[in-house]
Amino acid sequence: MTDADKIIAAIPVESYIGRFVVLKRKGNNLWGLCPFHGEKTPSFSVAPQKGIYKCFGCGVGGNVITFAKDFNKLSFPEALKLLADFAGIELSRQPHRPGEDDRKRAFIELHLWAHKLYRSAFGGSDAERYTKSRGIQERAVEAFELGYAPDQTRYLESKLNERYRNEPQLLAKAIENLTVIGLTGRNDSDTYNRFRDRLIFPIKDLRGQVIAFGGRLVREKENAGKYINSPETPLFNKSNSVYRLGEAAQAIRKEGFVIVCEGYLDVLGLFEVGLENAVAPLGTAFTGEQAKQIKRFADNVTFFLDNDNAGTEAVYKSLRIARKANLAIKVVHPLAPGDKQDPFDLSRKLSPEEMRFLVQQAHSEVKFLVWYFFQFKYNVSDLSQKKQALVDFYDYVRILETELERDEFLKTAAGALQIEVQILRKDFTTPVQGGKTAGAWLNQPEPAVARTAAVSSKPKPVSKQEKEIIAMLVRFPDLGDEQMLLSEIPWENENAYLLYSFFHDRLRTGEAYSWQNLNAAMQFLPDNLGALLAEIMMDYEAAFDQAESLTPAEAKRNLRQLVRSLAIQALDKRIQDRQKIIGSEEKRGADIEELMLEQQQDIDKRTQWFRAQ
Known part of the structure; x- marks a missing residue:
């Protein structure tokens, strides 16, 4: 029996899907609202006798492995591993080096142990008082599983001593692993806890496993960063991870887009006003790998970062990365100078309806870029700055995939600069240094393959x-x-x-x-x-x-x-x-x-x- 056969036999399809979809029996099958597309009338059917599901609205279907793979946006081996962990099944195929899985399991178990400690320390702590002072409700505290790291240099080690009181070898290994996963650091003489006197945010992978932590100071301290994250570890890569992407997956499917914020509190603030499809990078600028992760869940992204100068520059850099990942882009931004506002601050001032309206009215990619180049970054009343603004704008236009998009961007820029679009079209295609043009391909015909694909007829349905x-x-x-x-x-x-x-x-x-x-x-x-x-x-x-x-x-x-x-x-x-x-x-x-x-x-x-x- 293969690993897939074991999983199919061990996990009733209706019980696993029922964790995510409310199913009601109608005849031999169970019916519910499809989790893969928005609908009001149930067209998603589960056949327990056959171990399969089928949506008669969007056409998806398969067995419990297919569901886990598509619902969580995993590869087939990842879906097998997820279900094996869920069912307590040992997979027969172990492609890793001997002992590697045991080591990773030990790291995951240690993260979970620390997570429970931080959670148990939250009640009555300075972290709880901090959340109340910021207006954070109990529902968000529970949903985000917030914790507190006490202000003790060796808090985790003391708890390990209690746990392994009579097992010195296990104690020594656990203390060593704390350093490997970044929960402790080491100075000349001893170890110290990385997270001290901080509100703790657990960071999970797409399978729901805690793989790292983020911590915010609950009171200002000299020479201490307001936020810190776990360092790079065998489980955690900051550039590849997106905060709460797995937890937000169902809301992302429902809404049809992802909101990308700057930090933990921004995501939490949007969650509290009903925008549960929000995620954040993890202490890094938005990366190509993070864009690919998001692309697995949605084709549309709305950037909702701080509106100060640093936040505005971060939006622009993020747009270039998202565009290369072929994500459709919108931006929440006032397009004007003013006092710094971030999503969390706004969520404290505006009603849920006003916050949702703000996101719905997000600016298009081109509208933000025209403001960014021709008002924010450059003073286009100065001819030399105007020329540089156009050079930078053309540089962005070059990464656009279609002639239609390129021409639309040029038209919008022409309108903003109050000049004829033909002037920009000519300027865009004028040869520059090296004899090349900024966009000589603007008027080139599309490849025959592309034209054929565009006019090809819709395939016939199965008869x-x-x-x-x-x-x-x-x-x-x-x-x-x-x-x-x-x-x-x-x-x-x-x-x-x-x-x-x-x-x-x-x-x-x-x-x-x-x-x-x-x-x-x-x-x-x-x-x-x-x-x-x-x-x-x-x-x-x-x-x-x-x-x-x-x-x-x-x-x-x-x-x-x-x-x-x-x-x-x-x-x-x-x-x-x-x-x-x-x-x-x-x-x-x-x-x-x-x-x-x-x-x-x-x-x-x-x-x-x-x-x-």
Whole structure:
């Protein structure tokens, strides 16, 4: 039994999905609102008997592994590990070096132990008094699992001494690991706690495991940073991690976008006013890796940083990174000088409705950039500064992917500068040093491949006959011997053909799946084919789960009828398309004799098929 088989057998799909979706029974299946797209009427169905789910609104589907992978935006191995941890299953495949997983588990366990200590120390502490003074409510304290690190140099070590009182070797190893994961530092003579007298924010990975901490001073101290984070460790990489991305995942799906703030309190403040789709970088400027992490959950990002000079510059740098990750961008910013305001401050002053309105009215990427270059950064009333502003603006325009976007940015800039857009277009394409142009490709035609992709027609949906043929082949494996009949199937949908080929190839090699164990095939299928298989299983579950309702002869007869029905549909389409060509060619006086002959042959063939039925 494979690891995937163990997980599928151990975790009922309805119990795992039920942790995230409210499910109500209707007939044999359970129904709820789809977690992958917004809807008001439940179209998300879970079939406990088959161990699968299917949304009839957006088309997603699969088994418990597929759900964990797509819901948490994980790779297949990551989803297996997540579910194995959830079910307490030991995975058989361990690609890491011997002892590496044990070491990481020890680090995670130590983080969890410290997290519980900090949580238990919060009640009645200076950290609790600080949160109350900032108007932070109990709901946010619980949701963010806030804690307190007492103002003691060796607080964690003293607690370890209590824990391992009679186990000196375990004690020594645990103290050593505290230093490895950055909770303690070491001076010449001894260790000291990194977090002291601070409000503690646990930092979790996408699987919900505590992997680091952030700490804010609860009172001002000389030569002490207001905020500190855990250092880089075997579990924690600041540049790759996004604060509360995993916890905000469901709200991000619901809202359709991510709000990127500067720090912990900003995220908490937005949470308290109902904007639970907020996240933050971790003590670093926004990075490309963080943009990729966000891209796994949403295509749209709204930057809501401080409005002071440093915050404004941070927005601009973040925009370039987000643009390279192909994220659609908006910016919450007053586009004017004024007193410093951050999201947390605003959340204390404005109502939830006013905060949501502020985010909804976020400026477009180009509007912010035009203000940034032509008002904030440069004084365009000075000709030399105006020229430099345009040079920098053009530099940003170069990273845009389409001619439409580039031209839109130039039009907006022209409007802001009150000059003709043709002047900017010409200036943008004027050769500069080295003989190159700032954007000579502005008027170049798009590659043929891109044009073809843009006008390509929407793929045809999978037909009822195509789905039934696949279902018949799986339910009655002997039909795989009907090679001549199967070779006549005129597949219209590529996914249907690929799924058919998957099962047909396994029939030929003696690795056939039965109707009862189709769930096991999901792990070998890409998401689109897994969703199609889930749909087929649900569509034909009632018919094929009954006692033998078809004899082999009846099954063969049904298959022949399905193939013939598809063939007639394909023939009708060919006749209709050719008739249009005949009409067009006849109008321009072309010779249509050969076309007419082909048309009559197809019409005769269609007549013969109907007579044979």
